[in-house]
Amino acid sequence: MTLDLFAELEQGMGWREELDAGAVVLRRFALPRQAELFAALERITSQAPLRHMVTPGGFRMSVAMSNCGACGWLSDRSGYRYDALDPHSGKPWPPMPQAFLQLAQDAAAAAGFAGFAPDACLINRYEPGTRLSLHQDKDECDLSAPIVSVSLGVPATFLFGGGQRADKCRRVPLAHGDVVVWGGLARLRYHGVLPIKAAQHPATGSHRINLTFRKAR
Ligand code: MD3
Ligand code: FE
Numbered sequence: 001m002t003l004d005l006f007a008e009l010e011q012g013m014g015w016r017e018e019l020d021a022g023a024v025v026l027r028r029f030a031l032p033r034q035a036e037l038f039a040a041l042e043r044i045t046s047q048a049p050l051r052h053m054v055t056p057g058g059f060r061m062s063v064a065m066s067n068c069g070a071c072g073w074l075s076d077r078s079g080y081r082y083d084a085l086d087p088h089s090g091k092p093w094p095p096m097p098q099a100f101l102q103l104a105q106d107a108a109a110a111a112g113f114a115g116f117a118p119d120a121c122l123i124n125r126y127e128p129g130t131r132l133s134l135h136q137d138k139d140e141c142d143l144s145a146p147i148v149s150v151s152l153g154v155p156a157t158f159l160f161g162g163g164q165r166a167d168k169c170r171r172v173p174l175a176h177g178d179v180v181v182w183g184g185l186a187r188l189r190y191h192g193v194l195p196i197k198a199a200q201h202p203a204t205g206s207h208r209i210n211l212t213f214r215k216a217r
Contacts (some may be wrong), residue, residue, distance in 0.1 A: 016110070019160060019172065022146070022184025024111040030150050031177035033103055037152070037211075038203065040097035041123070044068045047094045048086045050125050056080070062130045069096040069120040071216050073139065080139050082120060082216040096121055103179070104148045104213035111181035113146045118213035126156070126208040132193040134165055137214075145215035146183030152176055152211070153204030154196055161190035176201060 005015055014028035030037065050064035053075040067073060071082040072093040086093050100121055108116035124132070137147060151174040158180075159169040167190065174180070182189075196208050 023186035026179040028177040029179040036099040044094045064125040066123045068094045073122045107179045120214045120216040122212045124210040126196045128198040131195040134192040148213040150211040151178045152209040153201040154199045154208040157194040159192045
């Protein structure tokens, strides 16, 4: 253990694990900010409710989603895209709260991506049994910017694959407060989430919530 690690643990900022070139797990990094995060989440989802989007193929997604920021990720029969307006209300997505932006920027900087300027935050809510099948995130214009993900509530097993769908996946447990920064070579790797096990978390009940911060434009 390094003195740095002791200093970070003492400040409640968790500890750091390097998964791969460009992929850094910041264990429990979001814990000290959880009260602000949940308060902001409540305001966002009261304006832009979590909803089950439809895939281009016509299937209802089992993960419920919403967004905040200048643009939000959408799926419907015509495809995947980012849009400034929430189709549910016809109005802009709620603005990105300062607590969200600060967390994303602090995490990116801690992982070596100073200057990260996310303009979109996708909010995913998982119920027990819900999974996210293997996919790549490539709807963003600037693939040199990282994605910062924040896990809240019930734990999950994350699948971290390779550059091809068939590549073998590593299983990475993600717990309440864990933040992961995906940049560089890791940015285009296939990834997914195994079915969420039935559990209870004091902050979210039976749900897992994941925030992903992106530079979409
Ligand atoms: C690795 N969400 O919303 S976050 C997604 O837990 C998504 O809800 C998952 O994949 C979730 O697109 C995983 C971690 C994540 C996000 C983006 C990545 C990992 C990534 C992009 C490239 C490589
Ligand atoms: Fe993804």
